[in-house]
Amino acid sequence: MRHCSHEWQVNNGGRGLYELTQKLQAWLREVDAWAGWANLFVPHTSASLLLQENADPDVRADILDYFARLVPDGDPDFRHRNEGTDDMSAHLRSVLTQNSLIIPVREGRAALGGWQGVFLFEHRVRPISRRVLVSFQGVMEEG
Template identity: 35%
Template sequence: MNYFQKEIKLKSHNRGYHLITTEILNSIPEIKEINIGMLHVFIKHTSTSLTINENADPTVRMDFESHINKMVPENQSYYKHTYEGADDMPAHIKASLMGASVQIPITNGKLNLGIWQGVYLCEHRNFASGRDLVITAFGN
């Protein structure tokens, strides 16, 4: 079995949901050497997350942002962790709901995603810096 691992820093993104599939693929071309395997992507932050969803229609990403903001609103009187602003604690909750990693099968040197699927960076902070990813590909 072969193992490849890279750590990359994504550019800063505005709050919202951003497709990062291309950045992931560009960072680990060794995927082409794997016939059957798995790609694991982990984000090293507590106020942003990763998910897989629609890669074609940008309104899906807009709707994600609108919906999760209704689910986890800012400025709630019961939040204690507010040192970094009104978006701080909601960002942590959103990140936990969405998750810190995704796994994607690798088949014949390519990600085996559905035709309409892409990897999203879910940026939950208003003013975030670049985000760090650990990308691990393994298989035969």
């Protein structure tokens, strides 16, 4: 068994879903991962990670619309507003999603379903840079 880890800086344009699937697949090839587990973790309280459909962009739009209705920016009942009207809503959206993913790796690739993709889900409105910690534990490809 071996372990590899890395940190990505993901610059984004503000609230939205940013696909990381190809970045993950490329990194697994780079480290010669063969079989085991990939773990992704976002160390932020206003961004999260999703495993979601990556074929139809309407899915992403519907997710964003749903969260806008579920946790609206600027809710007058929010006490925490230190960084603007999207501050507390971003924290709540993060609570409702997840900050880590564990994905099986088979034959050197993340074993995702045919329509699945890995996404950074940015909850803040303004563009921001996020850290994503990625690691692999398992068997490396013998070359």
